[in-house]
Amino acid sequence: MGYPPEVYELAESELEKRRMLSEQELEKCREILYARSPRAEEIERTIAKTSVRAAKAVLNGADVKAELTELKKNNLALKKELDEIISGFGFPKDYLELRHKCGDCKDRGDIDGKMCSCMKTLLRQISYDRLNRSSPLSLSDFDSFSLDYYSKTSESGSSVSPYTRMNGVYAYCKKYARTFSSESKSLLFQGAPGLGKTHLSLAIARELIERGFGVIYVSAPELLSRMARENVDFNYSENISTGQYLSDCDLLILDDLGTEYSTKFTVAALYNIINNRVILSKPTIISTNLSVKELEEKYDKRIVSRIIGTMDRVLFSGADIRQIKKKLKNQSKTNDQKE
Ligand SMILES: Nc1ncnc2c1ncn2[C@@H]1O[C@H](COP(=O)(O)OP(=O)(O)O)[C@@H](O)[C@H]1O
Ligand SMILES: [Mg+2]
Ligand SMILES: [Zn+2]
Incomplete structure (x- = not known):
């Protein structure tokens, strides 16, 4: 499954917390019961001691079998008495048992080495959560995407209006998310800043994550500077490194390609990331403000042909929605002041 190592670590520590919590809950139940019935405490203590006595019997070389049978008989009687005390107070039968959030794996996360479904959900x-935290658009979903921001008048040199084009883009992205599989195509989102590229790619991410796909969303400048810092080596792909999870995830979203400061390292790293995904035929969504010509100028032509050759190009058009929203906000402010 394609999650970064930190995600597994967080999941493990969450499971540990759950296990501790059920221990604490059990401890509380004990206290309540003991307060009401000192005899219950006595019984539990005695039962705990029996295991020690059994071990001693073995060590002393006494008639072990007879001794153990005796102990077992005593234990059963004590357990029965304890059960009666518990039900006498109207507590459930399993009152002194650990209550796990997931009964299947007892909050261990796996069953006989196979990942439990609770772990997958976690x-x-x-x-x-991480996706939402690391992206500025925590509310980007398909429902909050409005077509009202796109003009119904065609721009010069174009036969379709931004509205018509974006209507198509929106429908395309929705369908892409709905029908996503490992065989889905890679997409190249192209267009000027503020047209909704990040918004729609996050909307896709959100929907896929809800359906259980491993999705990584990263901005290209952030990723590449991190990789340069960590000195990620793609030749050692067995390492659980940044490079590994970038290749493993079901969908990689590489946002804002072209805004990063480019060096020999970043160009090579990018080529490796994209090339690995192409080889594994795993889908990637790349968004960029650059045109094909600008991409070719900035990167090796090899990379660009690799990008264009395998991807569906999705062209965004319209006016900067960030600016439109700002203007609307200012307008409503001045209106408020006038009133
Ligand atoms: N169609 C839309 N409806 C509502 N909000 C939008 C829409 N498109 C973009 N936005 C919002 O406008 C801002 C800029 O959009 P963004 O997706 O970041 O643009 P891009 O990635 O193309 O530069 C974000 O706050 C985004 O949520
Ligand atoms: Mg963006
Ligand atoms: Zn489980």
Whole structure:
């Protein structure tokens, strides 16, 4: 599954917390019961001691079998008495047992070495939370995407209006998310800043994460500077490194390609990331403000042809929605002041 190592670590520590919590709850139940019935405490203590006595019997070389049978008989009688005390107070039968959040794996996260479904859910939730935290658009989903921001008048040199084009883009992205599979195509989102590229890619991410896919969303400048810092080496792909999870995830979203400061390292790193995904035929969504010509100028032509050759190009058009929203906000402010 394609999650970064930190996500697994967070999930493990969450499970540990759950296990501790059920221990604490059990401790509380004990206190309540003991307060009401000192005899219950006595019984539990005695039962705990029996295991020590059994071990001693073995060590002393006494008639072990007879001794153990005796102990077992005593234990059963004590357990029965304890059960009666518990039910006498109207407590449930399992009152002195650990109550786990997930009964299947007892909050261990796996069953016989296979990942439990609670762990899968947890991983999904954590990566979803992280996605929202690391992106500025925590509310980017398909519902909050409005077509009202796109003009119905065609721009010069174009036969379709931004509204018509974006209507198509929106429908396309929704369908992409709905029908996503490992065989889905890679997409290249192209267009000027503020047209909704990040918004729609996050909307796709959100929907896929909810359905249990491993999605990584990263901005290219952030990722590349991190990789340069960590000195990620792609030749050692067995390492659980940044490079590994970038190749492993079901969908990689590489946002804002072209805004990073480019060096020999970043160009090579980018080529490796994209190339690995192409080889594994895993889908990637790349968004960029640059045109094909600008991309070719900034990167090796090889990379660009690799990008264009395997991806569906999705062209965004319209006016900067960030600016439109700002203007609307200012307008409502001045209106408020006038009133
Ligand atoms: N169609 C839309 N409806 C509502 N808000 C939008 C829409 N498109 C973009 N926005 C908002 O405008 C801002 C800029 O959009 P963004 O997706 O970051 O643009 P881009 O990535 O193309 O530069 C964000 O706050 C985003 O949520
Ligand atoms: Mg963006
Ligand atoms: Zn479980």
